[in-house]
Amino acid sequence: MNQPRGLADGLRLPAVALPLGLYVLLRGLDAPVLKRLQELGLQHQVNGENPISFCNVFFFAQLVVGVAALLGGRRQVGPALAALTTPQRWLLATDTLLGRFLAPVAYFTALQSLSVISQTLLFALVLPLSALLARALLAEPLPRAFLPSLVLISAGLLLPQLAATTSPGPMDDPSGLVWALLAVLAFSAAALTGRRIAAAGIPPVLSVGVGSLVSALVFAVLAVILYGPGHFLLLRLWWVVGVILIYALSLSLGSELALRHAYRHAGVATVSLWGSLTIAVAVLAAALLLGEPLDAATVAGVLLLLAGVGLARRRPLPFPGGRGDHL
Template identity: 30%
Template sequence: MSQLLSFWRRISGRVYLGIAVLLFGSASAVTRRLMQVGALHSIDGRNPLSFCNVLLVGNLCALLVLCLVYGRPQLLTSFQRLSGRDYLALLSVALLAGALAPSLFFIALEQTNVNNVILIGRIEPPLTLALAVVFLKERTNIWIVGGGALAFVGVLLTIILQAHGAEEVMVSMGRFEIGRGELWTLMGAIATAIATVISQIGLRQVPLGLFAIVRTAVGSAIFFLIVLQFFGVNHFADILTPSVWQWMLIYGAVIVAGGQLCWFQGLKTTSAAEVSLASAFGPIAGFLAAYFILGEPPTVAQWIGGLVLMAGIALNQLGVSRQIAKQKTSVGLQELDLEVGFKGI
């Protein structure tokens, strides 16, 4: 009976991870579609489903769901027991992964196609690996390093081979030019990678529910204050429009909170190698969502870069599996939580 229960938990954990990957993979395409819907139903020339409204209201709806699931009295006690270092780490992760990175990804979705954001955003894992090796003295093997390097090459090929339209704004970096959308995606991936390393350093002992709630709440507050400072309160003039909240209740509850809850549930009963493998299918889920939701097929550059990227992910997965089997290492839940890239927040 115990063996049957253990088998069921492992299978159900994989199912939860699969659902989460599908939801997270569709986040970029759904976000773009929401912005398009808002543009078709503008209010005095303003898009009520602008990225600022989508990000803030989506976060608030997701926060409500997370509080209903994790909001227990002992969670407040756990928060009060955190050290000053824990508070600083939580604030840093909330700023980087809860406010800055989502904002950059949302801006990128306004300026480049979804597949670019999906592919270029996958530069995050090799960046995280490099930072972990330098700052955490993380042990690795040749398969993981080779996979990370190959994934990096795949991202570079996607950028270099990209055919840019005459209307696209380019940014010069020496002799090299890159579209603004791709640049924002790179910056978002860098912010997420730094947040992942910070979570590895200072948040391994923080309860997962507390981590999710604080990151979402503080990240939303920081984003709101930054927008107020630079654009003023009128920037959120349409935030109370019923249609915004109707769409965001679905988006925040299903994509953001639902995806996180499935991901967290999957983490409880699966191994780190299985989690890493599940996250590797994120780009495929994103491609499918972009095609079926937006009708955006991958370009030649994206096919080439994507195939090289997937080869790098496969090598990385092989290296992760070997390292875990050899060292019996454990991976922090916060680290795994941040592993799947853009998740709609």
């Protein structure tokens, strides 16, 4: 006998609460922790260079995610690869390039020039841009409340900037804005490739497992070319704990596993809606952990952003949540 939809949703709430809350916390801490690691690297340079680079950070982050994704389905890799058509192979390559290389590099570089709060607010643009790209390229309908949500998101972005015109933040730099917008574009485009991958039925062992391992290999090669093998060998305790244990294992892998578990108990719309709270977690963590200013205009901007994102997510999005929904 089928249960009423409302009752079934209510029964799923306790099961989804823990993984969803864990995802919100870990994803929200991503930018503040990465920013703190960048600062520590500047304070403890090795041979005059910051030991925290996008190469070694994302090498370990992508490595642990890729290995974890392959552990349960490594026997499926060969048959799944053999079953791929040529267009599907290009689709996976494009998704890896956008979502696992270009977007993280731009995200990391932007964070070097922007405050965590500024970057977090800017990344709210991923939602409307993804919807617009899905409409233009995949002919998918926009959410019913797209226009008012876009107005609220724009107001939430502009309010703190207008309030800061008389006293701009010391950590913000114009180059960081360019990198942030590039990251937003890459994450938004990756949402579309992720949507097409899901529609094609390509298993996560390929899209996540193999894709992450390939990008990890690219980051390792770049690290050797740009910095030499000493970039990995001259490790210190704070580096190992910060990069491998906290960022790679806890934040990257932890948020990925929590998100997957949440999707087992709730739909995309529910997970995406509550996932918007990562904005508030990131802003609050930046204020508490990094001492970034949290004034009334910023608080009001965050509230407007949450309202706009929540309004857009009252109906299922035209793309699945997850990596492309990097809020």
